[in-house]
Amino acid sequence: MEGAHDMGGVAWSDPVEPEPDEPVFHAQWERRAFAITVAMAMPGGWNIDMSRFARENRPSDEYLSKSYYQIWLAGLEQLVLERGLVASDEIEAAKPLHPAKPVAKILTPAGVAAVLHRGGPTDREARSPALFAIGDRVRTKVIHPPTHTRLPRYVRGHVGTVEMLHGVHVFPDSNSLGNENPQWLYTVTFDGRELWGPDGDASVKTSVDAWESYLEPA
Amino acid sequence: MTGHDHDHHHHHHGDHDDHSELSETELRVRALETILTEKGYVDPAALDLLIETYETKVGPRNGARVVARAWTDPRYRGRLLKDGSPAIAELGYAGRQGEHIVVLENTSHLHHMVVCTLCSCYPWPVLGLPPVWYKSAPYRSKAVKDPRGVLKDFGFELPEGTDIRVWDSTAEIRYLVLPMRPAGTDGWSEQRLEALVTRDSMIGTGLPKQPREIA
Numbered sequence: 001m002e003g004a005h006d007m008g009g010v011a012w013s014d015p016v017e018p019e020p021d022e023p024v025f026h027a028q029w030e031r032r033a034f035a036i037t038v039a040m041a042m043p044g045g046w047n048i049d050m051s052r053f054a055r056e057n058r059p060s061d062e063y064l065s066k067s068y069y070q071i072w073l074a075g076l077e078q079l080v081l082e083r084g085l086v087a088s089d090e091i092e093a094a095k096p097l098h099p100a101k102p103v104a105k106i107l108t109p110a111g112v113a114a115v116l117h118r119g120g121p122t123d124r125e126a127r128s129p130a131l132f133a134i135g136d137r138v139r140t141k142v143i144h145p146p147t148h149t150r151l152p153r154y155v156r157g158h159v160g161t162v163e164m165l166h167g168v169h170v171f172p173d174s175n176s177l178g179n180e181n182p183q184w185l186y187t188v189t190f191d192g193r194e195l196w197g198p199d200g201d202a203s204v205k206t207s208v209d210a211w212e213s214y215l216e217p218a
Numbered sequence: 219m220t221g222h223d224h225d226h227h228h229h230h231h232g233d234h235d236d237h238s239e240l241s242e243t244e245l246r247v248r249a250l251e252t253i254l255t256e257k258g259y260v261d262p263a264a265l266d267l268l269i270e271t272y273e274t275k276v277g278p279r280n281g282a283r284v285v286a287r288a289w290t291d292p293r294y295r296g297r298l299l300k301d302g303s304p305a306i307a308e309l310g311y312a313g314r315q316g317e318h319i320v321v322l323e324n325t326s327h328l329h330h331m332v333v334c335t336l337c338s339c340y341p342w343p344v345l346g347l348p349p350v351w352y353k354s355a356p357y358r359s360k361a362v363k364d365p366r367g368v369l370k371d372f373g374f375e376l377p378e379g380t381d382i383r384v385w386d387s388t389a390e391i392r393y394l395v396l397p398m399r400p401a402g403t404d405g406w407s408e409q410r411l412e413a414l415v416t417r418d419s420m421i422g423t424g425l426p427k428q429p430r431e432i433a
Contacts, residue, residue: 006335008359016371017356028244034269035269040260070243073247073250085259095249106260121318152335185389195362203382204383205384206386
């Protein structure tokens with residue numbers, strides 16, 4: 001989708017502001033928002049691309065005015081509401097008003113270490129040969145789906161070189177809609193001037209990781 | 219679980235830094251946690267454990283150990299650059315947001331920098347949760363177009379003739395920079411070298427400390 005989350009190359013007046021000795025969290029509510037978001041993926045049954053879409057799929061002014069964990073909170077509220085795990089009147093009342101929906105499993109203290117250690121690998125078995133090889137010139141497609149995509153705007157329609165093959169991985173554009181549709185994944189590298197024109201820095205190369213269906217031969 | 223510490227880092231969190239709005243956020247998080255807990259969807263003890271894990275166990279000191287090992291053990295370095303995640307798992311670091319780690323070696327001619335322009339992808343098992351600046355609009359927008367400007371924001375410049383390679387983490391591949399070992403550290407133990415490895419040097423927005431900085 002064409003969201004404010006897709007920030008590559010956008011002009012921004014503020015400098016990057018590193019914070020000396022930055023704590024992991026800046027407020028108690030950030031700790032809790034982080035933890036409930038991580039823990040709810042198990043009973044909620046959503047995948048990482050559904051979570052990302054829930055966070056980014058909001059009006060640009062809202063996305064830009066919320067802090068990072070405020071966006072996480074908004075995304076989590078949306079996911080639990082969509083699935084009927086929580087009702088909006090419960091959020092307004094700040095307490096449960098309806099019976100819980102049965103869930104397959106929840107994250108227990110005993111399960112935390114194993115769940116974190118396992119993670120969520122996205123590599124899948126290859127069922128067809130890769131269309132492109134290292135060194136191939138490829139052009140990224142110009143796409144503007146209203147749904148989730150991981151092809152940033154600033155590389156669309158540009159020619160780059162395949163630098164790495166990562167095997168076959170779950171495709172986020174469809175996974176956010178519940179279909180893994182695994183595809184070959186490549187690192188595609190672009191020259192600074194290909195992306196940014198004559199004012200681009202010729203001593204900079206930038207890459208994205210791109211699934212096969214984002215690419216065509218150049 | 220309740221909390222009363224307010225956000226003291228307003229400039230990092232956009233324009234909405236008035237007290238009442240933050241209180242509203244606190245109330246909303248507390249309300250949601252209460253509902254999820256009372257409905258049996260989350261176990262508060264598991265939440266506490268998640269927080270404790272990322273505040274005390276998983277952080278950039280893990281990555282520093284990986285880097286120091288690579289600086290002192292050429293065979294380990296070889297395995298690490300060939301296939302990051304298994305080599306990192308040898309030191310006990312693995313899992314969520316580090317399932318597919320690729321390690322990028324800086325040289326005197328090439329400097330790597332890692333960003334996620336679309337959200338906040340970051341190699342958790344070796345660096346922990348990302349800092350605010352990494353998730354901020356200025357970094358996400360500028361890193362891919364003007365990485366030298368970003369380095370200036372961090373207070374340094376690369377030597378003349380150093381090319382920059384920026385890696386936008388758009389998939390589940392996670393990138394860790396292997397910075398160059400500082401001069402003047404011949405014969406140093408792995409443990410001593412670890413103290414030179416900064417978080418930012420493993421993202422590519424900083425360099426390792428010099429020996430005199432930790433003397």
